[in-house]
Amino acid sequence: MNPKAHQPDSLPAPGPSALAQSETLAAQIRAEIAQAGGWLPFDRYMERALYAPGLGYYGGGSVKFGRRPEDGSDFITAPELSPLFAATLARPVAQALEASGTHHLMEFGAGTGKLAAGLLNALEALNVPFDTYSIVDLSGELRERQRATIEAEAPALASRVRWLDALPEQFEGVLMGNEVLDAMPVRLFVHAADAWRERGVAVHDDGEFAFDERPVSSPEDAAFLASLEIEGAYLAETHDAARAFTRTICTMLTRGAAFLIDYGFPRHEYYHAQREQGTLMCHYRHRAHGDPFVYPGLQDITAHVEFTGIAEAGVETGADLLGYTSQGRFLLNAGITEVLGDIDPADSARFLPAANAVQKLLSEAEMGELFKVIAFSRGIEETLDAFASGDRTHTL
Numbered sequence: 001m002n003p004k005a006h007q008p009d010s011l012p013a014p015g016p017s018a019l020a021q022s023e024t025l026a027a028q029i030r031a032e033i034a035q036a037g038g039w040l041p042f043d044r045y046m047e048r049a050l051y052a053p054g055l056g057y058y059g060g061g062s063v064k065f066g067r068r069p070e071d072g073s074d075f076i077t078a079p080e081l082s083p084l085f086a087a088t089l090a091r092p093v094a095q096a097l098e099a100s101g102t103h104h105l106m107e108f109g110a111g112t113g114k115l116a117a118g119l120l121n122a123l124e125a126l127n128v129p130f131d132t133y134s135i136v137d138l139s140g141e142l143r144e145r146q147r148a149t150i151e152a153e154a155p156a157l158a159s160r161v162r163w164l165d166a167l168p169e170q171f172e173g174v175l176m177g178n179e180v181l182d183a184m185p186v187r188l189f190v191h192a193a194d195a196w197r198e199r200g201v202a203v204h205d206d207g208e209f210a211f212d213e214r215p216v217s218s219p220e221d222a223a224f225l226a227s228l229e230i231e232g233a234y235l236a237e238t239h240d241a242a243r244a245f246t247r248t249i250c251t252m253l254t255r256g257a258a259f260l261i262d263y264g265f266p267r268h269e270y271y272h273a274q275r276e277q278g279t280l281m282c283h284y285r286h287r288a289h290g291d292p293f294v295y296p297g298l299q300d301i302t303a304h305v306e307f308t309g310i311a312e313a314g315v316e317t318g319a320d321l322l323g324y325t326s327q328g329r330f331l332l333n334a335g336i337t338e339v340l341g342d343i344d345p346a347d348s349a350r351f352l353p354a355a356n357a358v359q360k361l362l363s364e365a366e367m368g369e370l371f372k373v374i375a376f377s378r379g380i381e382e383t384l385d386a387f388a389s390g391d392r393t394h395t396l
């Protein structure tokens, strides 16, 4: 494949070794498509593009998280934006540990390790007893970055951190995942002329990847798509992997709570008539665009989370839905303004960037409304302060 073929003009070109890595991955995916008879469902393409060992976006060595394109990064997340995110999340985490009488933490998809380091320090400062902090990440490559961050920023607590290669059958404690669900492979379906078809990936004669549609084969998919009552041209994602992940962690959780934070909507908003282009999005050097075939393995591919499906998946396991609200409401309820108040406003070098970041985390125009927090629990009877007002469970 000519790797430039899918390069929108506005995107910066990668270096030669990154391009070679992308081409190796593209060749592997093309071979898999050929072996599968010329077509792969989109979730398989996305899984390979993100997680192929050593070559996928999260499986390979690209920078990913950061503030600027010049540092080679592609996007920024809340824990990277400000330490106040972790310091505030620590409060509901502490309340959930206490309410469930548990002492273990587990984080999924820990990125650079910033959230882990911040949570460890904040829980220690709050005098919350905890024994272990386990990290589970599909990206083995990020493990060393996480270890370095935690050793630098929370050295006295680093010995409590461990990395798991497989999930335990049971877990008592508090689980967290920030922007993990949006990184899970989605399937694509296209509605046209009163019929749904599944959109997958094929290869053109010139070797380029191209979308190609097939009839919907499973009765479950057909029934779900029909239930959306879509009329006219429409592109929709479905989220089997995110739902399966939620079922797995809620089954594993025998006592405690699970917090999942991500951008997305409840089902009725997600599949709204006006969102007819779907939510699939790619990020490369802080530019967002919609072409998942650009530089496979070098760019992030993501879709918004459909929270009604996530809620159903958790509740099916018998877990309680502890709460669902916007990130802005959750952080305010959890006391982010008090956490900010701990910084002396006279210390403008610290206070101003912190206040600016809080504004980004809370603002409806930035992360405060688009991002949601959903939490499941077992063995917690009380309402957490972070869900005490503005709970939106009824919208799911």
Ligand SMILES: C[S@@+](CC[C@H](N)C(=O)[O-])C[C@H]1O[C@@H](n2cnc3c(N)ncnc32)[C@H](O)[C@@H]1O
Binding pocket: 058, 065, 077, 078, 079, 080, 108, 109, 110, 111, 112, 136, 137, 138, 139, 142, 177, 178, 179, 180, 183, 184, 245
């Ligand atoms: C967008 S990044 C978010 C990183 C970090 N939580 C942050 O907020 O900066 C998504 C992360 O989720 C991880 N991930 C995706 N699926 C996962 C799974 N099933 N189990 C554990 N980690 C997963 C990816 O490897 C990646 O590290």
